[in-house]
Amino acid sequence: MNRTVIVSGASSGIGFAIASTLHEKGYDVIGVSRTYPKQSYAFKYQLADITKETDINNLVLSLTENYSHINALINCAGMGISGAVEYTKLEEIKKMYDVNVFGTFLMSKAFIPLLRGFKQAKIINISSVAGDLSIPFQTFYSMTKASINAFSSALALELKPFDISVCSVLPGDTQTNFTQNREKSEVISDEFYLDRIKHSIERMEKDEQNGKDPSSVAKVVLKLLKRKRMPSKVTVGFQYKLFVLLNRLLPTRLVQWILFQMYAKK
DSSP states (O other): OOOOOESSSSSHHHHHHHOOOHHTTEEEEEEEEOOOOOOOSOOOOOOTTTOOOOHHHHHHHHHHHOOOOOOOEOOOOOEEEESSSGOOOHHHHHHHHIIIHHHHHHHHHHHHHHHHHHHHHHEEOOOOGGSOOOOTTHHHHHHHHHHHHHHHHHHHHHGGTTEEEEEEEOSSSSSSSSSHHHHEOOOOTTTTTHHHHHHHHHHHHOOOOOOOOHHHHHHHHHHHHHHOOOOOOHHHHEEHHHHHHHHHOOHHHHHHHHHIIIIIIO
């Protein structure tokens, strides 16, 4: 039986890498996004806006007509907003929550009935190390990823009797130009924040340029799909596993001081 996997956010970045890698390994992959990839691709594709429940319902209807089963759902669609809390508009936050959090919820809700009944079905939610380590000037992005981690952890308990396991995957800096492509909240005055925000974003863009290839995340996802049961959370890369561990072991004030020096100090 072919293993059928749905990958949202498959038009670029980590989502595209996951969809491509799984297709190469013999999975029947259906990529989902609002737009088609700009790169060439060999996996199947369906257009859908995951923030719109009607789109998702139509997607599910289409898939149930053409597929007898779904083995895994990988929620990878996401966006970011950078800037100071003081100047961030509520509309900007809602937009990001619609994609990062509510999109993950809507996709999971819609596909649970299709996953139930198949042995070792899986939901993998692509989160971020920023969900465990809150990053200044990426405050609301960190909030959305922390929400995804909490969602995944609780959902795993709800679905355990159905043999559906749920896992959050936490990448660190990855070569996707994600920071460069983030929406920037308006800086009304440069007296308090402008230089610090500029430094913070430049630091993150540099870290991304020197970060891991998106295929590193795809390899982790591939290993998870092969497991009988998944852990509730997996961090990608030794460096970031160490960061997450130290965040648990070190005093909070020390962790906050380190993050301030890295991302919030001029």
